[in-house]
Amino acid sequence: MSKEDNILVTKYGDQIQVILDRYPDDQKRSAVMPLLFLAQREGLQITDVIMDEIANILGVSTTQVASIVGFYTLYYLQSGGRNRIQICTDLPCALRGSDDFANQVCDTLGVKIGETTEDSEFTVEAVMCLAACDKAPVFQIHNSEGISYFENQTISDVQSLIDQLVKVPEILEEDDK
Amino acid sequence: MDKNVILNIDDNQVSVPSGTLVVDAAKQIGNDIPVFCYHPKLDPVGMCRMCLVEVGTPLRDNDSGEVVLDKNSKPTINWMPNLQTACTMVVSEGMCVRTVTDQVSRARKDVVEFLLTSHPLDCPVCDKGGECPLQNLTMRHGSSESRFLLEEKMNIAKHVPLGDLIYLDRERCIQCARCTRFQEELVGDAVIGFEQRGRALQIVTYSDPGFDSHFSGNTTDICPVGALTTADFRFGARPWELTNTPSLCTNCAVGCNIHISTRRSGVDGEWQIKRIMPRQNEQVNEIWICDKARFGHHYVSSKDRLDHPLIRKHGELVETTWEHALTVVANNVKQAKGSIVGLAGERLTNEDLFSFSSLVEGSGGRLFQWPGLLGGGDIVNQVGVGTNTDLAKLSEDTAVLVIASDLAEEAPMWWFKIRQSATKLGASINKSKASVIVANARPTKADDMAKATIRYRYGDEVRTVLALTHYITNGKQGLIEDIAANDNTDLVDAANIIAQAKNLIVFYGGEGLQYESSNALAQACANMLIAKGSIGKKNNGLIPVWPNCNTQGAWDMGVKPSGVGTEEFLSKSDLIFIAGADPVDDGENLPKDVFVVVNELFQTETAMNADVVLPVQSFAEREGSYTSGDRRVQRFYPALPCTKNVLPDWEIFQKIGNLLGICEVDIGPSVIMDKISEKILSYQDINYKSLSEFTKQWPDIGGQDSYYGGTGFENTVGIGVQTKTLAELGDDIEFSTVNPLGWTSGDLLGVPITLSYDRGSLFYRSEIMHSRVPEPYVKLSKVDAGRLDIVDGDQVSVVVGSIESSCIVNVSDNIPSGFVLIPRSMGIIMNKHIVPINIKKCD
Amino acid sequence: MTEYLLLRHRNQGEENIADLDTYLALGGFEAYKNIVTTMTPESVVEIIKASGLRGRGGAGFPTGLKWSFLSNRFPRYVVANSDESEPGTFKDREILEHNPFQFLEGLMICAYAAQSEVAYNYCRGEFWELTHKLEEKVHQLNDYGFLGTQIFNTDYSLQVYHHLGAGAYICGEESALLESIEGKLGQPRLKPPFPADRGLYQSPTVVNNTETLTNVPLIMSRGPDWYKSIGTEKSCGPKIMCLSGHAKHPGNYETELGITFRELIYDLAGGIKGDRNLKAIMPSGASAPILPANDEVLDTPLTYEDVPNIGSQLGSASIILLDDTVDISWAVNKTMKFFKHESCGKCTPCREGTYWMSHLLGRINSNVAETKDIKLLEEVANQVTGKCLCPLGDFSTSAVVSGLELFREDFDFHLSNGNQSIQDVNI
Ligand SMILES: Cc1cc2nc3c(=O)[nH]c(=O)nc-3n(C[C@H](O)[C@H](O)[C@H](O)COP(=O)(O)O)c2cc1C
Ligand code: SF4
C-alpha cells in the first residue's frame, strides 16, 4: 500500500490506537464514527481515499463506511466552507427569532442558507435543535478544530467572530515569516 | 426446541414448531400475509410494515399463571392495542391472529399507498412487471386512486449501474433492504448499502469495482420490485412470455437447480435463452445460484457452434453427412481392433458416459476421464457424505474440514452454504454455528469463516491429515509438530475442534496434488472419518470438490482417470475418441498417425487435430442426468428446440455402436438410465421417474403467490435422488494404508489453481462476464519475485516443459515461496500436475 | 424546592463542582466507594427499585426494574444516553457541563449494579467540546483509582468511554443508539429482544438517560425513603424542566415532580415574554400532542401520570411555550420539518409519511392548499399512527393531529387569506 493510502495511520497512528482500544477486539467496526471525526480534521470533508483507509483499518467495506457518512449529518461528503456556521432554526429557537437571525447572518456573508462564501471560508446552514433552546439565537461552528457553541448571539457578535475566524490564517502566515 | 405450538389464525388451528414466525405459520395453512421486507432466507427486520395483523394472547391470572376463561369457557384473549408485524412475531401457545379484519385491510392499503407515493408506476416498461410483488400486492390490497401529487414525487436516478452486471432504478426501490441483507448476511460481502436516511435513503456502492460479488444476480430475484435488474435480462423480455424449463447448472460439481427461461425472438423468431433463474431445491442450492451459472450460458447461442459433422479430406476438415461421418468412424473403430482410447471430458451425462463406455470397452478399448486430475471417486462411494445432509444447516456439533481446495472459486454454492452454517445467526440468534477448518498452502476466501486455518507446504497435504488423525485418535502431537515446525499454523486447534465435534465433514480438492497424491489424500481423509466414526450417516463423510459437473457420475459409470500412464496409453493406440475434452489445449500432444474422433460444440484445438468432428447438442437442447459431488443424481430437460444438425453424445456413441453391432440405439436417456440402474448397485433405485419425484419445498418460496419475488423458483419436477454410500448400505469400511508421496522437487514449482471466472472455452463466450475475468497472470511470492528481479505487473514468459506462454505477474505477500500459482484455463498452458517451471521477464 | 439536587448538587455556594477535588471535598464519590467496597450489586438494584426512580429520557420506565431485567450472561454493558436531541430539551447538557461528576458517579454505580466492566456515554456529536472535557474528567477518575482495575482493592474493574454521535436524533432511541455504537446506521432494532437481553454487541445492556443516572448517587447516599418523599407517589424525585419558546425567562428549572404548569411558567419563569397571552404548550418537545393553554391544563401537575390525563405526555419535560402570536400550522410545519429530517428511513409509514405530511404542511403554509389537503393531512397522520417500528413515527403525528383538533382555524386561515406568509407570524 502506498503512503498516500495511509493518510490517517501516518498522521494519527497513536490516536487511532486509543480509539480502537475503547471497543472490544472483535468489534472494531465501532470505531468508524470516531475515525471519521478524526478524518475530518483534514479539511472537514470525507474523501473516497479516506473511506477506503478507514474501511481497511476496520475490516469493513468502503460502502459500509460511506453509509455511515451518508446517514449522519455531521460528516460531509461534499466540500463546504472552512467553517460551517450551523444555526438552529428549529421550533424553540424559531420562536425566539432564529429564522430572522439566520437571514441576517446570510446577509452579512452575502450568501443564502446552504451556500458557501466565495472565499470558501464559511458555509451557512440551518440545523435542527442543538439543545440550547433557552439561549437562542444559537449556532455552532464546525471546522477542522471541532465543534463549538455560540449562544445568545447578536449579529454584531457574529460579525466579530467572522473577523476573528478569517484572521487566523493571516496570523499563522505572520508567524511563518 | 422443536416442540410444537398451537395457535389460532382467523379461527383456524395451526400447529407449528416453536420459534416459527406468524407469517410462516399462516403460510402453512395457505394464508398469504403480504410482505415486502420479509424473506424466509433472511433475518426478519419488520421494516416495510406490510404484514401488520392483529395479535392477541390468552390472558393469564397474575397469581396462578392460569389462563383466564370467559363465560363460554374459552380463553380470554388480550388483544394488543397496535397491529403487529407478522414477520417478526414468534408464535406462542394459544396465540390468536386475525388477518381479515377491517383494521388489517386498512393497514395494508395504507402501507401500499405509502410505498407508491414516490413510485414511478412504470410497470408497462418494467422488467419485473408480471412477476412483481409490489404490483401483485397493489392489485390485491392497494387503493385504486392516488392521493399524492405527481409533482411532489421524488425524482431520482434510474438506470444506475451498481456494477457491470446489476442496474438499480432508484425510483422503484422501496427500501426493503433485502439486497443489502443478502449481501451482508448470506454472502458476507457488504459491497452495497444504504446511504442517507429518511426518504433520501438509497442503495449505493462505493466498492471498486462496483457490485462484484459472485452472487450478485440473486439480489435481482429477491428484490420485490423492479429496482434491481441484471444487465443481461434488462429489457430482454416480459416474464409472462417466457417458458421456464427445469435444468441444471453445468459449471461445477454442486449441481445447482436452474430454470432456463426461453422465448422466441429476433427476426427469425428463433428460440433463445433469455435468462437463467435458480430453481428451488433446498438440499442443493435453495433458491440461489452464482453469477457464473446465471450469466455463463451465452455459449449455447454462439454463432461459432459446430453445425455439421466434419471429416478430414486432403488435410482439411470439410462438412459431411452424419451417415458418412458415423460410417467412417465405425470402420476405423473396427480396424483399430481394440487399440482404442476414449477420453471423457466435462459435459458428458451419465447416459453419455454409459454409452461411451459401452462403445469403447465393447470394442476392446479403454475409456478414461480427462483430464482426470483428482482421485478418490471409489473412496467417495464408500464414505461419501451421508444422504440428506444439509450443508447450510450444520450446527455447533459439526466440524467441516476443507483441504486443498479454494472452495469459493471451485464450488461457490458449497462455500455459500457452509458459510451459512458457520456464520449466519439465523432467525433465532441462539442458533449455534458449525466450526470450519480450512487447510491450504495459501490463503483462500474460505479462511474468512474458518475457526482454524492450517497452512502447510504444497506436498504436505496427506501428512497434514495423517497428523490430525494421529492426534484425534491418540491425543498425541508428535506428527503435528513435525508438520507445524516451519509453518505458523493452528494445527492443534484444528485437531481439537475435530476431536470435540460430534460430526465431521471433509471437503478435499486437488490443489497442488498429482493424481496419485490426491488418491492418497482422499484415503487419508477417509481414514480420519473412519477413525472418528464419521461415516455412513447424515452430517458426516467425504465430499470431493470435483472439477466438473459430472465427475462423480463418471466414477460411478466406471470411467476413471488413467493416472500417470495417459501418454503411454495414447501413444500406443490406433484410435482416440474424445468427447467434451480439449487435451491439445491442455498441452497434451496427440500422437501422430492415430485416427482421432472428437465430439464437440466448438472448433477447439483438439477438434482441429481430429479426423472426424461430430457436433453435439448443448445441455440446453437435450436431456440427461448428472451426479453431483455429494452424489445427488438429477435430471435436466430440453429447453431449446434443436435447430442445428447436431446430436446428443449418447446417440452418437450408440449409433456407432449399432453400426458395429455392439448395441441398439435407445429411444432416449431414460431407457439408458434403466440399464444403468440394473448394472450399477448404487443406482438401483434411480430412474427418470424417481428423479422427477417432487416433495414440497419449505420455506415455500416457489409457490404461486410470487410475493417472495421471481417466478422461476418453483420446482415441480424433482429434487433428485442421492445415492447411498457403501457405509450407508452397511458395508464394513476399513482403513487403507496411505503412503504420502515425496515432494515434487524443483526450484520453482507451478501449481495450477482454479478460478470460477476463467477463460474456459464455454464460459468465456459470455461476453457480459469479460470484465470479471482477470488478465492472464501467474502469482509469485515476494521472495521469488525479488530473486528473479520481477515486480508486480511485469510481463513474463512461463516455461513449462517445452511449452512457453506469456502473461503478467501478480506478486503476493502471502503465497509460499518456491511456488507459482497458475490459474487454469487462462491461456497459460500447463500440463496437468504440479511441475517444475521457469519464469523469465520479457523484454 | 430550594435545593438543587441535579443541576448543582453539593454546590450550595460558589464552588465549582465540575472540579474533581471540589466535588470530592463535598462528599462526592463516597456513595460509589461505599457501594463498591461493601455492597452487592443486587442490593444496589433493590435500593433503586425502592426509590421509585423513573427514567428521565422520556418513557418514565422504572429504573430499578430495568436493572433487574438483565439476562444472566456476561459481559454486560451500561450505556448513558446523552444524545439529548428532542427540540426543547437542554437539561443533560447542563448537567454534563456543571455537574459532570455526579452524573459519572451515577453511571459508575449503575455499572457496578449491572456487573458491567465497561460503560459508554453516548453524547450527541454537537457536544464535541463538552465530550472532550468529559473525557479528561474520566482520565482524572482513572488517575484517582475510581476507574481501572481492582478499584479500591476489590476485584471490580470498570472503564468508562465516550462515544460521539454525529447528528441524528433517532440515535437517542436506545436501540438505534446501540447500533450507532456498533458502527452501523443509527436505525432502531426490533424489540423484543430488549437491550436487557440483547443490547450492545448482543450482550445484556442497561441504557439510561443522563439525568436518570444523575439521580442515582443521591438515592444511594440519602436513601430511597428520602427520595420517595419528593414528588408524587408515582412520580418521585426532582426533575429538570426545560422551558423554552415564549417564556419570559427560558431555561432549566429543577423542581419536584408534581408542580403545576402554572407554577412553573408563572411563578418560576416569570410568565410569558412581553406579558402576552399563552396560546399553547408543547410539554414534550416536538413529540407529544400540543395542549391548549387553559386553566385545566395550567393546573395540571407535571407528572408521568397527570399529563397523559389531559392528552399529552411529560416525556423528558421539554416544555415549549407558544404565545398568542403563533400560527399553530406554522409550528406544526416546523415540527414536521424536524421529523422528516430525522426519520431514519427504516420503516415505510414514517419514511413516506413524514415526507408526505411535510409537503402538505408546506403547501398549507405557502397558502396554496385546498380544504381537501387539510383533510388529507389528517388522514395521512392517522395512517402513520400505530404502524411504525419505533416511536418516532408516532411522535411525528402528535403535533399534527392535536394541532388540527385544537387549532383548526390556524390551518383554515391559510385557505381564506392568500396574503398571509410565514414571516408575518414569526416574531
Ligand atoms: C425517537 C426517540 C428519541 C429519543 N431520544 C432520547 C434522547 O435524546 N435522550 C434520552 O435519554 N432518551 C431518548 N429516548 C428514549 C430512549 O429510547 C430510552 O427510553 C431512554 O434512554 C431510557 O433511559 P431512561 O429509562 O433513563 O429514561 C428517545 C426515544 C425515542 C423513541
Ligand atoms: S418510525 Fe421512523 S425513525 Fe422509527 S424506525 Fe421507522 S423510519 Fe426509523
Ligand code: FES
Ligand atoms: S414488516 Fe413484515 S414483511 Fe416487512
